Amino acid sequence: MQSTNTTAKQQHSTTTEILLWISRIFVGLLFIFSGLIKANDPMGFGYKLQEYFHVFNLNFLNDYSTWIAVVICAFEIILGALLLLGFSGKKVAWGLLLLIIFFTFLTFYSAFFEVVTSCGCFGDAIPLTPWQSFIKDLILLVFILYIFIHRNKIRPVTKKSKGLITTFIVLISFGIGIYTSMYLPFIDFLPYKEGNNIPELMKVPEGAEETVYEQTYHLKHKQTGEEKDVTDKVYMDDKIWEDDNWEIIGEPKSKLIKQGYVVPIADLHINDAEGNEVTQEIIENPYYNFIVTSTDLNGLSQLDYLRLDEINATIRNLAEDYTIRAILLTASAPKDASYLNEQMDLVLETFYADAVPIKSMVRSNPGVMLLQNGIVIKKWSKNSFPDKEYLEKTYFQNIN
Template identity: 50%
Template structure:
């Protein structure tokens, strides 16, 4: 009975840690953005330059510890490591939920968005399971002989770390973001007819001018009781709004492509029946300049030979973008959008999207953008 309970906890904790680490390692750059949010909350933004490294290593650590628990190698040290990391995670999720700071923890990346309280609940369950294992750590025995287990552990370390570096260098293996290949951007920005909007509840604070009595009631109670007809009751301060029921929310809600004069170009750029090559470089100060130069040469050839619209989309200030384009002799039209949607478009700086009729035909990290001949063969030669 006891052995069965320990095995249940081992399997549950091991698989959950592997799954959690794998989902985040699929998109380490996205996880690093989440870490930067935490760094800002705790006023340790000097760590931002190391956020990506922390993200890759933390994801790898989750997978390594989960796998090590399953096979029972280095049991005591692994169990201590699991206990330490889950206490750390539980603190972060509780802090986020209680103080309402980071509203999505990123525990399972963009694949399974969780609220802070849901994340904290998940961490509490994991903590209880790990405590059961911790109290019975002498029962945790290796599944394989020592040398085999140690070799498997080394393999897990290599695979876990390598996977994070691979997805950072060549985009996520599975794209859970709103701007994945095949998505029609304008459609993802629409609210379908009849969709239920968010439902909010207003709370009023009232005071009786005669008796000094205080009262709090919702907007429904306020109307139902008809207290508003009594001139002795007055509303104090502004009503508080609370989300009661979440309605339909488009997957893309924050994309506004503009020129330097803030004219909106969403409709023009996302309705073209021809291919458009969009180079996304949300931060020109941190972008890979050599990669942009290569992409510029590619854009020049496509523009000249196929009359293709090539666009540089950035969150930089117009003056900085113009200076950058002039310095690098860019042939692209320059447009602007907020950094948040640009980071979601392509997990690279720069990254490339191929659009047609507002649909994302394909996208690439700057490390694996096809050369001119391959693009012509696969796309432009078939227009």
């Protein structure tokens, strides 16, 4: 009997170890993947955090959103890596549990109250709806709870150089986010990435599937007072519209039935100071076209102003020798752009657009995008824009 009990305990222990390893691998890899995807574009994740800050009246954190994003991404990568290695098992289990509870609350709140349309869990690489994100977090919560319950059984895969490996993981985790926040994402998942044709991405292809909506009308019978809801199909097929006794009460409710083709770039409208739209004129320019982007000119630091002044000077020198067009595209007020022009004597023509597409163009404020015939040739952050000699050698040497 004692032998049987011992065997049963050993089998139970073995099963626990297997399930614990499965949970560690699943959670660890998912946290590393999620952290890396967002660390690839911390500024984009920071924009998503600003939406949450607005919901919870924490707008004072907006100026720090990118750096908060860097920290969150680093923690995800660190926790995932340490979980796989089995280092600091108890502390990692606590960190994972607290983090997943926090994420689950946010995704539920976003989904239930419909305050944030996309959680940003996997950045722009894998867009998820709030409900999809909430379900994902619930699944993760189950695995993390199992890890937490059995946290005492977590053993390190190696005891050699534990401190050195941990330090390396921490440095890499923070280093990736810091690098991409200062320069640009390693992989661009946005529609303005290099090689894309912007005018083509603003069109609906011929034969593309259309989005289907269902309209529901609330009707009231004038004679009997009867009320009912009918869809637009029933309303037309049964010819209810021909019966004067039925009247529509209120506005019809619209429901998405089938999502059709979504235009990748649907919100780009470039206007001059007088409000005239010049979008096609700008993006279809056959010459090299430098677009310097800045969502908020007032939000630029002193260092940002210096970078912008250097960009302006480099483009000015190029314009003396080559036929190019250069514009400043901003979401700021015209008075702010005029003040900047007075201070820097800008060679850039100033145009205006909504902040949302500008943020998608270049993940830098300011940033630079080089276009020709609507095709994105190259993008630079404020810290990586090259000098005149490099631009001449790379892009202008074959121009007569």
